[in-house]
Amino acid sequence: MISFSGVSKRYPGGHEVLSDVSFALEAGELAFVVGRSGAGKSTLLKLIPAIERPSAGTVLVNGQNVGALRRAALPYLRRNLGLVFQDQKLLYDRCVYDNVVLPLAFSDHSPREAERRARAALDKVGLLGRERASPVQLSGGEQQRLAIARAVVNRPAILVADEPTANLDAESARGILDIFFAFNQVGVTVLIATHDEATLAGYAGRVLRLAAGRLLP
């Protein structure tokens, strides 16, 4: 489902963030990318929706070489991925419901179907009833749940989350990971990057360790 083969990423100026990274994730797998800050976790995750392009190597998503995709093809790739960003990227001038329904606005769903899906997504993350609230009225954990609801509203087969538990207390972090675990239980492939390996205790998933841009054996 996701395959990295000899992937390197070098930013302009010569700084190499990832070096010869290779791994493969099967459909329905749960995996964690762990490593210290600056290890290259975020860059690795950004290569999957082609937010970044590899300097060398190949990234395949559902058999598609995403590094070689034309710019016009990227939206269609991203619609099939659930992305949770490190900084959440919520729209704070819009209500909870409008944030969740946003990915459905540019798909072919009818307004009725979009509403049904948005409510279902909010229900899954425990935010049903808060549709008209502003994101600024939500706690950090709730904002993270909102970001997850937006990521899953399109019912993607792959969920990619960058530091979804950062800045959360242990209980909230656990609640967030439980949500990802629940999605994985119904067959969604989940890849989560975190610097806090301790929060992963109790979750049966594969761990990919990154250090200085290299995947440790």
Place this chain on the structure above:
Amino acid sequence: MRAWLRHHRQAFAAALGKLLAQKSATLLNALVIGVVLALPAGGHVLLANLLAVTQRFSPEPQLSLFLQAAATKAESDAVAARLRADTRVAAARFVPREEALKSLRATEGLAEVVAALGQNPLPDAFVVRARDAAPEALDALARDLRLLGGVAHVQVDSAWARRLAAIAATGRIAIGVLAALLAVGLVAVTFNTIRLQILTHAEEIEVSRLIGATDGYIARPFYYFGFAQGVAGGLVALAILWLGLSALNVGVQELASSYGSTFRLGFPGAADALSILAFAGLLGWLGSYMSVSVHLRQIT
């Protein structure tokens, strides 16, 4: 297809929403565009009125040949024969003095003047249509006809109409140049407005792109915004035109009535009004298209 239409409807509604949300900015922009458009549109309307006036008179290469009041029938017949024989003459029509008086009497405002004359002061005349419309050829023909016996005066009728048509053609070019220059200004106004809109919505654009929005989807509301702003400016331009022509007509009406005419400046018709709106909308769209092409790329 239904989804595509829905996306367009949503984009149009979003654009209108933005326009209405910033009422004062929208009004100011529409005023700027309206004033800019009203200048060439007003010139075009005035020129159309001028051309309508000139078209009442024949621009054909025509001369009027007036016989002396005392000219005899024989002299008149000799002139007619000479005209028929002249290869430079395409057609010649004899206008008896009675017919000329009748025609003068039918002219608005002159009936009372003619009645006051007591007797017919007009001479017999020929209306001559020349084959060659070149001013030199007309002048040469007029010069030769003046030498005929019994001829009092020869007048080149169409000269002034040709001069007026030349002035109108120059005016049309000037208005075209002015319209082109102001159109560039209008595109620039929309370009800048859309640039600010894009900057204001940079975060939303970035997020939308990250979660699967196409550039077309993101750009569409801006296109509609530019188009709607242009149309709003077009409506303001039409209002300015209407007010301006109404004000001008007060003076024109007074001037025309002093000549016994009921002439008024005509307002733009439905087709012209629609053309102005379409032109304004098109320029708005063009400005937004250019701005989106440049500035959307800068948001990554």
